[in-house]
Amino acid sequence: MATIGFLHTAEVHVATFDHLVHSRLPGLGTVHAVEDGLLVRARADGPDSVATEVLRHVHALHGAGADIICCTCSTIGGVAERVAGHLTVLRVGTVFRVGTVFRVDRPMARCAVRSGPRILVLAALESTLEPTRALIEEEAATRGTIVRIGMVTVPDAWRHFERGDLAAYTEAVAATARARRDEADAVVLAQASMAGSESLLADLGIPVLSSPRLAIAHAADLLGENLLGESD
Incomplete structure (x- = not known):
């Protein structure tokens, strides 16, 4: 099962995005990371100040099974795209040209x-x-x-x-x-x-x-376009 990961800066978004995914794309799994301090520091010191922490969360979400990742915070979304870029995820028996990190907006x-x-x-x-x-x-x-x-x-x-x-x-x-x-x-x-x-x-x-509804539709398109195939 393909899985979308979410990076949030507020716990309230977990239920919102779980509902959207599971009601519209019931075959898609979800994993979440939440750190409200990212937004606090980004507001105080600028979005680039949290780049290291954002990248850490991106890698953790991939480790938890995420094939693509959506950053749901508009303030740090550009940082998430920039530091993560496009990663390749290799799994036993299956290759995914995914790992795309995109901002929700x-x-x-x-x-x-x-x-x-x-x-x-x-x-x-x-x-x-x-x-x-x-x-x-x-x-x-x-x-x-x-x-x-x-x-x-x-x-x-x-x-x-x-x-x-x-x-x-x-x-x-x-x-x-x-x-x-x-x-x-x-x-x-x-x-x-x-x-x-x-x-x-x-x-x-x-x-x-x-942004939420449009982001989930975009995620579905990305998964449909980028999953390369079944195991050999």
């Missing part, structure tokens, strides 16, 4: 640049904004598209998240999206934890993109 960024030139990025943490902007600009350049990116930190959202009030958190995100709706052709919910706001904005009239 990359598939979302690809969708965003196809949605129109005005992209509004909402984040609960200011530290997420610049990595998300850079990712969208990278995807736009790859596509040959010019985009205009607006970036907004949702007031009080992270305070709600830290105290476990997810209803207030998602409502704050949704309220900000509604207030800024006329500025955008698409809204990007920059952090995986914001996914619950997507359903609250179903009537917004423009695409509202969150």
